[in-house]
Amino acid sequence: MGKFGRIILALSLAALMILFAAGCGSETGDGRTRITYAIWDKNQQPAMEEIARRFEETHPDIEVEVQLIPWNQYWTKLEASAMSDTMPDVFWMHSQSFLRYASNGMLFDLTDLPGFDTSAYPEDLVQFYTYEGRRYAIPKDYDTIGLWYNKRLFDEKGISYPDETWDWQKLVMVAQELTDPARGIYGFLAPLDQQSLYYDFVYQNGGEILNSNKSACGYRDPTTQEAIKFAVDLSQKYQVSPTIQQFADMSREQYFQSGKAAMAFFGSWMLGDFSKNEYVAQNCDVAMLPKGKRRATIYGGLGNAVSAKTKHKEAALAFAAFLASREANEIQADMNACIPAYRGTEQGWIDANRNFNVKIYPEALDYAVIFPNSETREKWMLTETDVLKKAWAGDVSVEDACQTLADKIDAMLAKEQKEQKEQEEKK
Amino acid sequence: MIFVNAGKKDWAFAYAMVAPTVLGVLILNIYPLFKSCYLSFTESKGFGIYKWTGLDNYVRLMEDPEVWQAVVNTLAYTVLSVVIGVFLSLVVAVLLNEKIRGRGLYRTIYFLPVVSAPAAVAMVWRWLYNADAGLINYLLSMFGIGAIHWLTDPRMAMISIVIVGVWTMVGYNMVLLLAGLQEIPKTFYEAAEMDGAGPVQKFLHVTLPMISPTLFFVVVTSVIGGLQVFDFIFMMIEPSNTAMASTQSLVYLFYKQSFLMGDRSYGAAIVMLLLVITLIITAIQMKLQKRWVYYE
Incomplete structure (x- = not known):
């Protein structure tokens, strides 16, 4: 049996054990x-x-x-x-x-x-x-998503911290000022990431990932493409972010937690890790996302x-x-x-993270956009990564990548809708 | 012999003794094999519901450039890792068959990768390969060689995976070859010496023919192992890595389709393709063995 065989065996044994455990969950001794x-x-x-x-x-x-x-x-x-x-x-x-x-x-x-x-x-x-x-x-x-920043790096250059007035332009401007190739410090971190990067940009720009009745994706929409172009430009054109190749060797979290980056988007689920990380607890804080044409975060x-x-x-x-x-x-x-x-129970969470300005996370609910979702989401999200990584690497243009992606996702959605109709007819 | 006059009772005992292995093979190998074959002709609807779709998956397979790229990647990995890996194993085995000082220590060191968990091995190599902070690039920089993107450069990543693959397989093959080497009677070498053979001639005319059955076994198992490469790719190359397209193997693609995308049926068609490739290659090797494998 090959190594893969052994992995499968281990997985199936583990599954069996769970089945057992679940099967036993009936009456207790007492x-x-x-x-x-x-x-x-x-x-x-x-x-x-x-x-x-x-x-x-x-x-x-x-x-x-x-x-x-x-x-x-x-x-x-x-x-x-x-x-x-x-x-x-x-x-x-x-x-x-x-x-x-x-x-x-x-x-x-x-x-x-x-x-x-x-x-x-x-x-x-x-x-x-x-x-x-x-x-x-x-x-x-x-x-929801927030803009994390390294206060120490901002202080060194005498730049004021991000606030609610920030927009994309300001983000790029400050990121350029804070990028310091000699010290290996980047102004912003723009890896290929959906929820904590380009989905947010897309909705801030007035675009969409999926249309409202889930019959087509938004990748043909020029406003969507423009937002993705902006995300790609951060590493390719403005060079304020490491490239997708660099992110394979070092993750966004690692860059930020080691003080090698001034700003990055992180979801509220990162608080658990960040409050335990001594460096972040002492040097970093969070602000609301910069706005594009409008204010938006994925939630x-x-x-x-x-x-x-x-x-x-x-x-x-x-x-x-x-x-x-x-x-x-x-x-x-x-x-x-x-x-x-x-609603109204978040105060305990805010108090538990007093080190940071985390109240921006629940406050973001006012302008938050719900995560685009459909039955085949696992498939199309993986396809997004497969196709868009070529744009992130600069091998194909964002327009071409988006066209390719749109064809693929629309085919998946069409199939999904057809099957839903068939199912309804059966009922 | 106990079983010369064996009655029915003795046969029952014999069957009982082999039952665990036979059952294991039936349940864990044979049944899944046929099940996968069946699945490859269906469409997976999730939760164990499958709809018969005939050859649809195979038509899709033929038209899928990702699959053919994976075939090329798998074959490239297999050829590179087997040629380099088996050659190195043989060299190491021959050297460690000599009575050199610290032989036990060297044998242990070479065998260590075999007993290490693949996941842990991959994590350590990933750190060594790191383009900015990795040990390998640091050492190279002392010789003035610029940073190599071991795992993200599409031309380099396959070589990086082969290196790890070879490193882990040398120890195992070395043990098999050592056992084969020790079977060779000393008298053969003595006779060759009498005829005036040097070390190279002794190796070519005594060692190699005598070890060829073991070597054949090592090659066949290494080829099959190479065709099934998965764990190092899974651990070292992430889906967003730009080198994924030029490294993903058939088994990785199977994993991606079956478990990440939830399309078990298409995944089954991919492993069926791998099975056919494996059978063809093994059949060719069986045919070719007559030309070079020497049985006493």
Whole structure:
């Protein structure tokens, strides 16, 4: 057996073990009902366990077991367990997989869940986890993007810190002033990244990635192309950013955390790492994104879903209802796990990160655009990277790359729409 | 012999003893093989639902330039790693078969990469290869050689992966070849010496023919291993790396289609192509072995 064979074997054994674990999750020795809650982020595990503990206090007959499955195995395992009807009872859902799970009937319909007050959440997030008018997941949290900067590098040149007046022009101007090739310092970091770079630029420029009814992508739109051109120019033309080749050797986080860059976009999920990083904690801060023609940031968020075939329906729904409550959301905030989705509970998260001006993240909700999403998103996002990296490397023009990309994505969307129609006709 | 007069009971015992291996092969190798073959004629709808689509995946495969580039990459990797790797293994094995001082230590050092986790190995090499801060470029800079983009230059990245591949395979092949070398009776060498053969002649006319069955085995397994290259590409080249197109192998492409893009059926068609290529190459080697492999 080759090495790849061994990897597959290890994966399948791991999957088997999970199936076992999930299969065993029934009665505990003391007669309590045991349900499982699957998550993938280790940083959030303490908060999730605290939520489980608080829930158990009011539901002494239920035991919630928090199961951590790292991201790179999570989806393989979840799909395997879905096929064998042994899914965890309650689990985290990501928007890029949600539509696939919902359309295949894997998720419990939570539309009428008592305690799930949709008005308490940003509407886009509720919509994010809605399929054919029914709600299959409760918004758990959300994330937006901010402009991080290195105060020390700004101070050295006597430049004032980024603020709400900044636009693209100002960003480039300051980045040029702060770029210092002799010391290996870059003014800005512009890797090939969707959520924390060019999607934001596209919407700031009035363009779009996907049209509103998901029938075509926005890559033929000149305003979209212009925004992508701007992102590419940062490394190719203005040379205020490392090139895509350099980013293969050193990531954006590494550049920023080692003081080799003055500015970069980072999502609110980076706070966990940044507050633990001594250099960043002492020298860096965050401001709202610079505006283009308008102000915009991409935002998205996770959901909590219940298995459609859970063997412990009542217990799982009771726990889901608790996850939808203000109390559970406040625990997430106070324990610095994430920005909770429940409106008005973010203060705990802001207080937990007092070192930085993090309130810009929840405030960004006012102008945030929800992450473009469709059933084949995993495919077209990978295709974006495949095609656009040639533009980032300067091998093809942005216009040509966008045309190629538009043809590919539109074909995927057309197929997706055709299949949805077929499915509807079947019903 | 116990089984000369073996009754049914003894056969049952024998079958029971081989059952674990046979079952393992059936469940983990044979069943997936047929399942993959079936999947390659379907369209994956997710969650174990497949729709029969006949040859659609193979038509798409024929027209997909990414697949043919991956075939070229895979063959290039295989040829480079086998030629260089087997040659080096043989040299190392012959040298370490001599009674030199610290032989055990050297053998251990050469074998160490085999027992190291591939993921860890790849991470260390990635750091060594780093264009700005890597040790290799630092050493080269002392000789006035400018920075080489080991993992991001499309012309260089394949060579970088071959280097790591060779480094990890030398130890394993060395052990096999050493075992083969030690099987050669000393009397053959003594006879050759009597006839006035020097070290080179002894190697060419005694060592090489005598070790050729082992060498054949090493070549065949290395070729198959090379055709299945995946882990170093997976660990060292990220999807946004500009050198991905010129390094991704068929197995990597299979992984990308099956697990990243969720298209299990197209992924299955890609591994079927790899299977056919592997069978053809192995068949050719079986035919050619008559010309150079010497069996006593």
